[in-house]
Amino acid sequence: xxxxxxxxxxxxxxxxxxxxxxxxxxxxxxxxxxxxxxxxxxxxxxxxxxxxxxxxxxxxxxxxxxxxxxxxxxxxxxxxxxxxxxxxxxxxxxxxxxxxxxxxxxxxxxxxxxxxxxxxxxxxxxxxxxxxxxxxxxxxxxxxxxxxxxxxxxxxxxxxx
Amino acid sequence: xxxxxxxxxxxxxxxxxxxxxxxxxxxxxxxxxxxxxxxxxxxxxxxxxxxxxxxxxxxxxxxxxxxxxxxxxxxxxxxxxxxxxxxxxxxxxxxxxxxxxxxxxxxxxxxxxxxxxxxxxxxxxxxxxxxxxxxxxxxxxxxxxxxxxxxxxxxxxxxxx
Numbered sequence: 187x188x189x190x191x192x193x194x195x196x197x198x199x200x201x202x203x204x205x206x207x208x209x210x211x212x213x214x215x216x217x218x219x220x221x222x223x224x225x226x227x228x229x230x231x232x233x234x235x236x237x238x239x240x241x242x243x244x245x246x247x248x249x250x251x252x253x254x255x256x257x258x259x260x261x262x263x264x265x266x267x268x269x270x271x272x273x274x275x276x277x278x279x280x281x282x283x284x285x286x287x288x289x290x291x292x293x294x295x296x297x298x299x300x301x302x303x304x305x306x307x308x309x310x311x312x313x314x315x316x317x318x319x320x321x322x323x324x325x326x327x328x329x330x331x332x333x334x335x336x337x338x339x340x341x342x343x344x345x346x347x
Numbered sequence: 348x349x350x351x352x353x354x355x356x357x358x359x360x361x362x363x364x365x366x367x368x369x370x371x372x373x374x375x376x377x378x379x380x381x382x383x384x385x386x387x388x389x390x391x392x393x394x395x396x397x398x399x400x401x402x403x404x405x406x407x408x409x410x411x412x413x414x415x416x417x418x419x420x421x422x423x424x425x426x427x428x429x430x431x432x433x434x435x436x437x438x439x440x441x442x443x444x445x446x447x448x449x450x451x452x453x454x455x456x457x458x459x460x461x462x463x464x465x466x467x468x469x470x471x472x473x474x475x476x477x478x479x480x481x482x483x484x485x486x487x488x489x490x491x492x493x494x495x496x497x498x499x500x501x502x503x504x505x506x507x508x
Contacts, residue, residue, distance in 0.1 A: 202391045207422035209370045209446055213490050221490050228463035228488065229448070229456070230363045258448070261368035283444035283492065285370055287390070287419070295390070302389035327389065329374050329382050331444065 202295050205338055206288040208255075208263050210316070215267035218251035222265055231256040237318065239269065253316040266316040286334045295335050296323045303328045310335075363456050366449040366499055369416075369424050371477070373443040376428035379412035383426055392417040398479065400430065414477040427477040447495045456496050457484045464489045471496075 213221050225231040234257050239250040250267040264286060289295045292310055300306055304325040313322040313336065322336040374382050386392040395418050400411040411428040425447060450456045453471055461467055465486040474483040474497065483497040 204390070204419040204422065207370070207419055207424060209368070209444065211490070211492055217490060221488075224463055224489055228460040228465055229365070230459070258365045258368055261365065263368065263446070283370065283446070285424070285444070298391070299389040302385055304389055327382075328385060329372070329378060331372055 202289060202291060202298060204287055204289050204295075206262070206286075208286045208288075210253075210264040210266060210284040210286045210334065212266055212268045212282040212284060215250045215269055216248045218254060218265050218267040219248055222251070222254050222256065225256050225265070229258055231258050234262060237316070239267075239315075252318065264316070269315060284332045284334055286336065288336055288338050290337065292321055292323065292335055292337050296325070299325055299327075299333070299335070304333070307332075363450060363452060363459060365456075366451065367423070367447075369447045369449075371414075371425040371427060371445040371447045371495065373427055373429045373445060376411045376430055377409045379415060379426050379428040380409055383412070383415050383417065386417050386426070390419055392419050395423060398477075400428075400476075413479065425477070430476060445493045445495055447497065449497055449499050451498065453482055453484065453496055453498050457486065460486055460488075460494070460496070465494070468493075 211221065222233060222236075226233070234255040236254040237252040239252055250269055252266060254265045255262050256265065268282075287295070296306065296310060304327045306323060307326050308322075308324040310321055310323040313320040317334070317336060319340045320336045320338070322334055325333045325335060327333060372382065383394060383397075387394065395416040397415040398413040400413055411430055413427060415426045416423050417426065429443075448456070457467065457471060465488045467484060468487050469483075469485040471482055471484040474481040478495070478497060480501045481497045481499070483495055486494045486496060488494060
């Protein structure tokens with residue numbers, strides 16, 4: 187990704203390229219494992235990969251799923267346990283979908299979105315939790331939708347279950 | 348789609364095929380037009396198609412958008428105005444994403460999902476609003492996420508803006 191990050195100017199006129207758009211379904215820990223079972227049964231989804239929480243894995247029977255990728259034909263979506271209970275309203279877990287957008291040029295992508303009116307809720311940084319092995323930024327758009335802008339995962343950083 | 352609907356048995360062992368998975372972003376009318384402008388500016392999204400409400404189109408300057416499809420590289424998502432204010436809680440519009448899943452075999456798809464534990468919130472019927480020209484069913488999965496199972500749009504039924 188390095189070659190294009192110098193484009194982080196104000197112009198942002200070049201065409202941004204996105205590699206994937208995946209709905210990420212956030213559920214309250216430890217429901218993600220059940221959710222994966224359900225989506226396999228309900229839609230015939232296939233599990234492409236699963237990243238689990240290393241500490242929780244050692245401590246308990248059902249390790250938290252940081253991210254499981256499920257595919258349906260050519261399309262995929264993510265299921266993740268939400269570990270922190272910082273969300274005071276339990277309702278937030280009832281139907282929380284984040285729009286996960288992969289790009290090689292995260293700096294230009296974030297810059298362009300913010301210029302257009304998105305709010306950067308967390309700036310570009312090394313991801314943890316669901317986003318380990320990536321650089322990620324979290325944006326909220328003017329219509330209330332949550333976007334994760336992320337670089338593609340580095341193969342070496344993916345912890346398979 | 349007719350040739351496969353006879354498969355609506357209890358077995359549902361055959362492989363379901365899905366043609367597309369698209370996040371559908373629901374906004375309160377008439378914000379969809381602004382949202383489309385924003386996603387073009389923020390992500391360089393391209394508008395693939397737009398279906399507007401025929402009655403509202405005649406009555407007011409900004410017609411309601413039943414569905415606008417935006418593409419990012421090979422991926423697309425939908426933006427729709429929500430016309431009915433039946434949702435008592437205004438918050439529902441703050442970040443409401445529906446998972447829109449296209450398949451030629453809607454009967455088998457719904458049957459399989461319901462067998463797995465999804466609740467059919469509206470049964471298979473001719474779509475209206477965002478879903479005109481399709482047959483659609485609405486499901487809520489056990490984790491609170493909303494899915495629309497839909498047949499692909501018939502070309503002739505799409506009303507371009």
